Amino acid sequence: xxxxxxxxxxxxxxxxxxxxxxxxxxxxxxxxxxxxxxxxxxxxxxxxxxxxxxxxxxxxxxxxxxxxxxxxxxxxxxxxxxxxxxxxxxxxxxxxxxxxxxxxxxxxxxxxxxxxxxxxxxxxxxxxxxxxxxxxxxxxxxxxxxxxxxxxxxxxxxxxxxxxxxxx
Amino acid sequence: xxxxxxxxxxxxxxxxxxxxxxxxxxxxxxxxxxxxxxxxxxxxxxxxxxxxxxxxxxxxxxxxxxxxxxxxxxxxxxxxxxxxxxxxxxxxxxxxxxxxxxxxxxxxxxxxxxxxxxxxxxxxxxxxxxxxxxxxxxxxxxxxxxxxxxxxxxxxxxxxxxxxxxxxxxxxxxxxxxxxxxxxxxxxxxxxxxxxxxxxxxxxxxxxxxxxxxxxxxxxxxxxxxxxxxxxxxxxxxxxxxxxxxxxxxxxxxxxxxxxxxxxxxxxxxxxxxxxxxxxxxxxxxxxxxxxxxxxxxxxxxxxxxxxxxxxxxxxxxxxxxxxxxxxxxxxxxxxxxxxxxxxxxxxxxxxxxxxxxxxxxxxxxxxxxxxxxxxxxxxxxxxxxxxxxxxxxxxxxxxxxxxxxxxxxxxxxxxxxxxxxxxxxxxxxxxxxxxxxxxxxxxxxxxxxxxxxxxxxxxxxxxxxxxxxxxxxxxxxxxxxxxxxxxxxxxxxxxxxxxxxxxxxxxxxxxxxxxxxxxxxxxxxxxxxxxxxxxxxxxxxxxxxxxxxxxxxxxxxxxxxxxxxxxxxxxxxxxxxxxxxxxxxxxxxxxxxxxxxxxxxxxxxxxxxxxxxxxxxxxxxxxxxxxxxxxxxxxxxxxxxxxxxxxxxxxxxxxxxxxx
Numbered sequence: 001x002x003x004x005x006x007x008x009x010x011x012x013x014x015x016x017x018x019x020x021x022x023x024x025x026x027x028x029x030x031x032x033x034x035x036x037x038x039x040x041x042x043x044x045x046x047x048x049x050x051x052x053x054x055x056x057x058x059x060x061x062x063x064x065x066x067x068x069x070x071x072x073x074x075x076x077x078x079x080x081x082x083x084x085x086x087x088x089x090x091x092x093x094x095x096x097x098x099x100x101x102x103x104x105x106x107x108x109x110x111x112x113x114x115x116x117x118x119x120x121x122x123x124x125x126x127x128x129x130x131x132x133x134x135x136x137x138x139x140x141x142x143x144x145x146x147x148x149x150x151x152x153x154x155x156x157x158x159x160x161x162x163x164x165x166x167x168x
Numbered sequence: 169x170x171x172x173x174x175x176x177x178x179x180x181x182x183x184x185x186x187x188x189x190x191x192x193x194x195x196x197x198x199x200x201x202x203x204x205x206x207x208x209x210x211x212x213x214x215x216x217x218x219x220x221x222x223x224x225x226x227x228x229x230x231x232x233x234x235x236x237x238x239x240x241x242x243x244x245x246x247x248x249x250x251x252x253x254x255x256x257x258x259x260x261x262x263x264x265x266x267x268x269x270x271x272x273x274x275x276x277x278x279x280x281x282x283x284x285x286x287x288x289x290x291x292x293x294x295x296x297x298x299x300x301x302x303x304x305x306x307x308x309x310x311x312x313x314x315x316x317x318x319x320x321x322x323x324x325x326x327x328x329x330x331x332x333x334x335x336x337x338x339x340x341x342x343x344x345x346x347x348x349x350x351x352x353x354x355x356x357x358x359x360x361x362x363x364x365x366x367x368x369x370x371x372x373x374x375x376x377x378x379x380x381x382x383x384x385x386x387x388x389x390x391x392x393x394x395x396x397x398x399x400x401x402x403x404x405x406x407x408x409x410x411x412x413x414x415x416x417x418x419x420x421x422x423x424x425x426x427x428x429x430x431x432x433x434x435x436x437x438x439x440x441x442x443x444x445x446x447x448x449x450x451x452x453x454x455x456x457x458x459x460x461x462x463x464x465x466x467x468x469x470x471x472x473x474x475x476x477x478x479x480x481x482x483x484x485x486x487x488x489x490x491x492x493x494x495x496x497x498x499x500x501x502x503x504x505x506x507x508x509x510x511x512x513x514x515x516x517x518x519x520x521x522x523x524x525x526x527x528x529x530x531x532x533x534x535x536x537x538x539x540x541x542x543x544x545x546x547x548x549x550x551x552x553x554x555x556x557x558x559x560x561x562x563x564x565x566x567x568x569x570x571x572x573x574x575x576x577x578x579x580x581x582x583x584x585x586x587x588x589x590x591x592x593x594x595x596x597x598x599x600x601x602x603x604x605x606x607x608x609x610x611x612x613x614x615x616x617x618x619x620x621x622x623x624x625x626x627x628x629x630x631x632x633x634x635x636x637x638x639x640x641x642x643x644x645x646x647x648x649x650x651x652x653x654x655x656x657x658x659x660x661x662x663x664x665x666x667x668x669x670x671x672x673x674x675x676x677x678x679x680x681x682x683x684x685x686x687x688x689x690x691x692x693x694x695x696x697x698x699x700x701x702x703x704x705x706x707x708x709x710x711x712x713x714x715x716x717x718x719x720x721x722x723x724x725x726x727x728x729x730x731x732x733x734x735x736x737x738x739x740x741x742x743x744x745x746x747x748x749x750x751x752x753x754x755x756x757x758x759x760x761x762x763x764x765x766x767x768x769x770x771x772x773x774x775x776x777x778x779x780x781x782x783x784x785x786x787x788x789x790x791x792x793x794x795x796x797x798x799x800x801x802x803x804x805x806x807x808x809x810x811x812x813x814x815x816x817x818x819x820x821x822x823x824x825x826x827x828x829x
């Protein structure tokens with residue numbers, strides 16, 4: 001009882017986006033126009049930043065989608081999954097010029113993709129990162145800004161801006 | 169003579185027109201509509217601008233009784249079997265013991281405040297002891313307050329079934345006062361009670377059965393069916409009352425029976441009754457408003473308000489708490505049920521009885537009851553929505569707005585035609601496949617009628633005509649309605665959605681928590697259904713492993729169909745958890761805790777007293793025991809799902825959370 005009242009909740013403790021996303025992990029304009037192709041493109045980008053095999057990442061993401069779409073509504077999807085022997089969490093952010101059918105919960109097509117890939121043994125950190133992303137993209141203003149941002153760097157700056165402010 | 173008749177017709181109809189127009193104001197400002205009707209009556213009355221001098225109490229009672237009988241019949245008719253099933257027990261306890269407790273408490277305070285003989289004081293308690301169904305439902309509907317099924321149903325059935333009890337108590341007490349009791353008052357009362365309730369229930373069932381049989385067998389002109397239904401209801405009321413039973417109970421029970429049987433043309437009857445109920449409400453409130461003389465209220469306003477406050481803050485809460493203690497309602501639901509104990513026309517109607525029967529304090533009781541009703545409507549009626557929000561008990565709606573018309577098919581095919589205007593954002597318009605049983609027979613698009621096979625996919629704005637059994641209508645609503653407000657609210661339904669058939673083991677692997685051995689083969693829906701037992705509602709959540717599972721979508725045939733997953737465990741508590749209205753199990757654990765603490769204190773004191781050497785050890789032991797107690801206490805209260813702020817608050821040990829214990 002006292003623990004809960006006095007200590008901050010574990011899950012709300014900060015998980016910085018800047019620690020899992022680099023500017024090179026941002027795709028400002030996806031080439032693909034269909035769900036699977038998007039996942040492939042995300043997996044390729046993830047392969048670049050992690051140095052792992054793209055097909056391996058793709059199959060992890062696809063397995064997750066088979067359980068239920070990660071399209072969370074409002075044009076946002078958060079594909080995610082776990083990979084053996086990964087050194088840490090990695091995020092890839094992608095934006096589509098034309099929204100893509102993704103079987104999202106609200107049936108609306110998706111144009112903002114935030115992919116998260118985690119080591120098999122990452123328990124709490126994985127959830128913390130998902131929660132952080134989910135909260136961030138729940139913010140309609142943030143989504144509008146991301147849609148309007150000019151470049152990959154601008155998108156990266158938006159995603160990490162409040163962290164930068166806090167650090168300053 | 170003719171002229172005065174015309175005048176009465178003119179005045180009565182103008183009053184109805186005014187009352188109907190004031191409903192516009194009421195819908196807009198959210199004022200309790202019935203209060204507005206009451207004020208129309210008051211305004212037209214002898215002290216108001218209308219200056220109508222109406223003091224015919226027997227006539228007012230006559231009009232009010234007919235109106236109440238019709239309202240109760242309709243209220244029973246509209247109560248679904250399912251509602252009755254989940255709420256019968258708590259509602260019946262509230263309608264009987266609850267009414268008695270309220271009567272007792274208010275009786276005692278009335279005795280103190282008004283200084284009337286104790287029987288008269290009790291009579292006043294009985295007069296204001298029942299809640300007003302119409303007031304409660306109008307406010308819930310207008311306020312857009314969507315409650316848990318069980319809470320709403322309990323309120324619904326309670327407000328319908330407690331009127332007969334209040335009527336019984338009032339009339340019995342009046343007779344006791346006027347005629348004087350025999351040697352054995354208690355026995356006589358009991359005998360009367362059995363007769364009233366017993367005959368009421370039996371005649372009600374028999375009447376309902378006879379009505380359904382007659383309507384289904386005799387081929388009647390459709391336009392006459394609602395009329396004969398109404399006439400049968402009123403004759404049942406009259407016959408039962410004459411024979412010594414409770415006529416009000418009889419019509420309510422008959423309504424329940426007929427409304428839940430496959431009665432022919434029930435759609436038409438429903439529509440007709442919808443109209444008559446409105447008219448009955450208006451007639452009753454306006455008449456009662458007319459009957460009152462506000463200039464006399466000054467004398468009783470203080471005791472009236474005091475009694476109203478006692479009713480709202482003491483009598484009703486105590487009655488509700490005692491009655492619902494054993495039904496495992498959450499504290500906040502209990503609090504809400506206690507708050508919506510609105511008094512209404514029935515109380516004013518019953519207050520006429522002592523006047524008509526010549527109880528010396530009749531006028532005093534009537535005026536005081538009037539004040540109580542107005543105060544209750546103002547205080548509770550106006551705050552019902554805010555209270556529901558404050559208590560955090562509003563649940564998300566199942567679907568958004570529906571644009572539907574029901575038409576009855578001739579004959580007894582047990583099928584009806586439903587016409588929907590398809591919502592642009594409905595499931596069907598956004599591409600969901602239409603199940604075979606929901607295929608429309610005809611589609612109207614831009615004024616042209618199309619055969620389904622040539623119309624292509626259904627679009628928003630189409631009018632679809634579907635022939636279907638009535639039981640499918642609710643499912644159809646979900647297909648053609650707009651999206652529910654907040655249907656994808658992440659706070660309410662979690663970050664991700666899974667079909668109900670998803671294995672919990674897959675979820676555990678994906679999100680990194682261990683699944684108990686016994687649960688390995690279970691689906692997420694199994695887990696929810698197990699842990700939330702029979703009280704499953706949209707938005708209900710449980711902690712599991714390091715995540716939370718949430719009831720995201722349900723339908724009547726399959727139970728849970730979609731399960732939400734929140735990656736963050738939040739403290740699954742309502743906004744507030746008020747410190748009263750504990751359920752039986754909560755009280756038990758508080759009692760046990762207290763006993764144990766006392767025992768421990770005693771032990772500690774003994775040990776300190778006996779040996780000085782063992783002092784430290786004794787204190788240590790006691791402290792240790794205390795720790796255990798606290799643990800135990802937490803575990804016990806955690807079982808009241810979704811209500812305990814202490815549950816799930818520790819993020820480091822979520823896996824064996826109390827709710828799964």
